[in-house]
Amino acid sequence: MMNRHTPIKKARQGRYLIAEPMLLDQSFNRTVVLLTEYNEEGFVGFVLNKPMDLYIHELVPELPESDFPVFFGGPVQNDSIFYVHTLGSRVSGSLHIAGDLYWGGDFDELKALMHSGSVNPQEIRFFMGYSGWSPRQLEGELEEKSWVVLEAGSIDPLNDAPGTMWKKVLLHLGDDYKIWANAPKDPMLN
Incomplete structure (x- = not known):
């Protein structure tokens, strides 16, 4: 039986890519x-x-001052804002990813929800740019083994601490990946 932290072979919508350390x-x-998302043009994802x-x-100055951080989503269209959320049908036009995760949707509706105070940072993450293949x-x-693929549900993408997320996931993968998790950022300085 595969647990949620077992690497799998195939990339699919809702799964996670974990970068190899080098x-x-x-x-x-x-x-x-x-x-x-996956379609005939390839994959879309967010870091x-x-x-x-x-x-x-x-x-977006018309939004209320808040504690909603922005993340680098990837090198494609890095002058555009994207968002992943758990708001589902509260934001029409949202695209289902997996489980309770969605992305995009009507930005005017989202702004209204934010102005009313009915959205919190644990329900949404904003990105500049996206990753595409x-x-x-x-x-x-x-x-080429540049990535490890994990099943949907392996990570809490809106709440896991970004600073430790990569290493934490690798440590959960077991002994084979501890060397990745503990690899120096610059092996020349080791």
Whole structure:
């Protein structure tokens, strides 16, 4: 029987990508990515553990001042705002990811909910940009062992601490991944 912290082979919507520690692309170095959509154009996902030094009201001045941080979602369209949430039908047009997770939806409805105080930071995460892979690109990266894939439900994407998320997930994967979790950021300095 597979537990929720057992690596699996296939990337799918709702699953997580865990970067191997020496991935050279700084956009993805030591990241955890939630895959939110798969279609004929490929995969869309968001980096969960790279907070920016910004709050959403600083980017969208018509929103009330709040404690809703913005995260680096990936290198694609990094001048655009995206969001993953658990608000479901409270925001029409939201796209179901897995479980109680959704992304996108009517931004005017979301703004109204935020103005009314009926949304808290544990229910939504904002991103600048997204991560994208063409249809065969991610499969190639998985074959190269650049990523480990985890099942939906392995991570609490809106509440797990971003600073420790990557290492915590790897430690839960067992002894085979402890070396990844404890690898120095720069082996030349070791």
